[in-house]
Amino acid sequence: MTHIRLGTWSLLLLLASLHGLLMAALLWRTRDNRAANRVLAALLIVMVLKITPYTIGYAGVYDAFQWLTFAPFYWDLAIGPCVWLYARQLSIAGLPRGWAWHFMPAALQGTYYALQFIRPLPDKLAFNAAVHHPWVLPAETAAVQLSVLLYLVLAYRSFRGYQHWLEQHSAAREEWRLRWLQRFIVAMLAWSLLRLGFAIADRVVGGLGYFREFPMYVALAALVYYLGLEGWRHARDARPRIGDAGTGPAASDASVDTPPAAQSARPPRDWAALGARIEAAIIEGSWWREPTLDLDELARRVGSNTNYVSRALNEGLGLSFSALINRMRVEDAQRRLVGGDDILDIGLSVGFGSKATFNRVFRASTGCTPSEWRRTRRPDS
Numbered sequence: 001m002t003h004i005r006l007g008t009w010s011l012l013l014l015l016a017s018l019h020g021l022l023m024a025a026l027l028w029r030t031r032d033n034r035a036a037n038r039v040l041a042a043l044l045i046v047m048v049l050k051i052t053p054y055t056i057g058y059a060g061v062y063d064a065f066q067w068l069t070f071a072p073f074y075w076d077l078a079i080g081p082c083v084w085l086y087a088r089q090l091s092i093a094g095l096p097r098g099w100a101w102h103f104m105p106a107a108l109q110g111t112y113y114a115l116q117f118i119r120p121l122p123d124k125l126a127f128n129a130a131v132h133h134p135w136v137l138p139a140e141t142a143a144v145q146l147s148v149l150l151y152l153v154l155a156y157r158s159f160r161g162y163q164h165w166l167e168q169h170s171a172a173r174e175e176w177r178l179r180w181l182q183r184f185i186v187a188m189l190a191w192s193l194l195r196l197g198f199a200i201a202d203r204v205v206g207g208l209g210y211f212r213e214f215p216m217y218v219a220l221a222a223l224v225y226y227l228g229l230e231g232w233r234h235a236r237d238a239r240p241r242i243g244d245a246g247t248g249p250a251a252s253d254a255s256v257d258t259p260p261a262a263q264s265a266r267p268p269r270d271w272a273a274l275g276a277r278i279e280a281a282i283i284e285g286s287w288w289r290e291p292t293l294d295l296d297e298l299a300r301r302v303g304s305n306t307n308y309v310s311r312a313l314n315e316g317l318g319l320s321f322s323a324l325i326n327r328m329r330v331e332d333a334q335r336r337l338v339g340g341d342d343i344l345d346i347g348l349s350v351g352f353g354s355k356a357t358f359n360r361v362f363r364a365s366t367g368c369t370p371s372e373w374r375r376t377r378r379p380d381s
Contacts, residue, residue: 009214017221020228023044023229028041033235047079069128077109078106087181091159152189156185184230278313281301
């Protein structure tokens with residue numbers, strides 16, 4: 001009888017799987033950002049299931065219990081939709097219409113393995129040799145590869161779209177760059193290409209076997225660790241999202257320079273003049289010092305809508321909402337840095353949400369950090 005031994009390879013994958021399941025349970029129970037966190041929990045579970053056949057295979061479980069052949073651990077076609085839907089839910093309130101249909105291929109994949117799993121062992125072994133390995137497995141591998149690549153593109157488009165929306169609607173873009181999500185998407189792409197390389201090598205060599213594929217599953221285990229930790233760390237972030245209350249167009253289609261009686265016959269707009277008036281209103285009210293100021297609130301205060309205000313800033317001033325507000329914050333901080341106030345207090349008082357954001361925006365604008373800028377103006381500091 002074959003003995004089951006939990007060696008180093010199996011233990012390494014098992015620890016990653018336990019970590020993934022723990023993070024999935026915690027994310028599923030988190031009330032904040034519920035939709036996004038539950039999609040992430042599902043993604044972690046699917047990735048753990050993907051690792052499991054190798055975890056138990058390296059331990060000799062399949063050799064000891066051959067009836068586990070075709071055990072329904074394979075739901076790979078859900079990986080891509082989960083990555084895309086998670087990236088989307090981080091930026092947009094509400095699930096997209098028909099989102100469940102994206103998981104239909106994964107449901108068919110899981111059903112296929114479940115139906116094969118319940119067959120008698122001799123039939124399973126014969127089916128695997130005659131049909132599954134030579135025909136189904138290559139088609140399945142190609143479908144998974146194509147699915148992951150397609151949904152990674154969609155996920156990245158969601159990420160980029162959110163960054164553009166933040167640039168136009170919020171002065172807190174620097175706080176919500178989601179660099180960790182961008183790194184995960186890139187890492188998933190790298191893993192997908194690694195998986196493709198192993199699949200090609202498997203066909204060329206004629207079967208790599210479990211042990212030669214170990215690096216691919218170590219990489220997947222590392223992704224589970226990374227995504228679980230970063231997902232949990234940001235699970236309760238109160239980030240602005242497209243479609244949340246207060247992020248739609250302002251009350252009317254009127255602008256600050258057009259009286260209601262003139263709406264039916266609108267002359268070409270002087271976006272530069274309108275932008276200058278909006279900028280003057282922000283300066284007069286010192287609104288840039290408010291950390292929660294966004295495009296919708298600005299439009300409400302000047303009696304316009306977000307489309308007009310955005311065009312006035314972009315076309316009239318040549319600046320996005322985020323760029324304009326952050327420029328004012330940096331200029332205000334520069335005036336205060338010649339004094340002796342604490343640098344962090346200055347950053348918070350001009351509207352930045354954290355010291356890291358203050359430093360990043362200030363450096364991007366001036367080429368140096370606030371402390372470096374102060375030293376050049378106050379050599380005795």
